[in-house]
Amino acid sequence: MTYPFKFPDTAPPTLSIGRSRQWGLLSATEVHATPGRYPGMVTSDHRLIFYLTPEVPTDCACEGVAQRRIQSPYDFDIVPAGASGFWEDHAPCDMVSVRLAPQLVTSTAEALALPGGRAELAPRLGGRDALVEHIVRALVAEIAAPAPAGRIYADSLATALTTRLLQSFAIVGAAGRQTLSKPQIRRIVDYVETNLDGELSLEALADVAGMSIPHLTTLFRRTMGQSVHAYVMERRVQRARALLLDRRLSIAQVALETGFAHQSHLARWMRRLLGVTPSEVARA
Missing domain, CATH: 1.10.10.60 (Homeodomain-like)
Known part of the structure; x- marks a missing residue:
């Protein structure tokens, strides 16, 4: 069975980068994408792509996990550090790209005393979580604010977001622990x-x-x-x-x-x- 999506030809896809703010090991950037297919950049940071535009048909894949969906506001994708993939939006889309440095994830996992003392974020497409939504919306408000809040506030948001991702969307265990191929x-x-x-x-x-x-x-x-x-x-x-x-x-x-x-x-x-x-x- 296939989705009944039918889309006209579009101009070459373009990413427009908007306002951005960085707080130590965490950053957030506004992004606007025109319709089209984009290769997922392989980066050294973990990324959370948080969608703002309703009813955008999207095809995406990350490390063997593929999905076709019509996204809702506050859906998000998790792209772990070093992961590859692609996404294709079939309508203009606004999103927020949140980047987390591996050191932040590692230190938070150690503080949480996760089994084996380590954790890796797993690829996730079309995730929804009320607490993640609340934190990212706070980051969006910070991007738009004329003056940034204090560093302690930003650090608390970074810790809260990383903790939630590790608790709900992580592969936890000792090095070499088996997963699906x-x-x-x-x-x-x-x-x-x-x-x-x-x-x-x-x-x-x-x-x-x-x-x-x-x-x-x-x-x-x-x-x-x-x-x-x-x-x-x-x-x-x-x-x-x-x-x-x-x-x-x-x-x-x-x-x-x-x-x-x-x-x-x-x-x-x-x-x-x-x-x-x-x-x-x-x-x-």
Whole structure:
């Protein structure tokens, strides 16, 4: 199944850099992107791309994790240091790029006494988190402020953001600890996207990955920063949102097309993940 996206040809894509501010090991920059495909730059910093423009169809990939979605304001992507990928926006998009130096992540992990004394941020596409949103919006306000707040305030925001990312979106463990390989991630993601309208099972996904169910559930959470079930429901909600915005199907039909048992099941998960109802999306 594919999304019903149809877009006209556009001019060459252009990134416009707006206001920026740096506080020690943390920085935030306003970015405007015209429609088009952009290669993801490999950098030595961890990056959090925080989206501000509603209803922008986007294709993106990072280290074998791929996604096609219609993004909502305050969705974000996590691109770990050294990671590669691409993104393609199909409409103009405003975003905030937050960069975290590896030293900040390492020192915060040590302060949190994470298992093994280390942690790595995992790639995450289309994430949503109320606390991350609150912190980044505070950084956006600081960018726009005529005079910066005191360093202690900026340091507190940096610590709070890094702590939250490590607690919710990290691969934690001893050096060399096993994770899913890129081919395994690609096979799982492709299988989920192809079968969102059907009955997905852990047994089938374990077969796709070539491992046992317990092994899959452990490595998936370690690699992707969330459970298999949470990932599948997130993808179903994003697919449902795209179909609702296309307005070709009723809410009940969209629920069935995206693997939900019924319309109320879709509504419950959409409210939980996006904070809106299917009716509100359809009227957007």
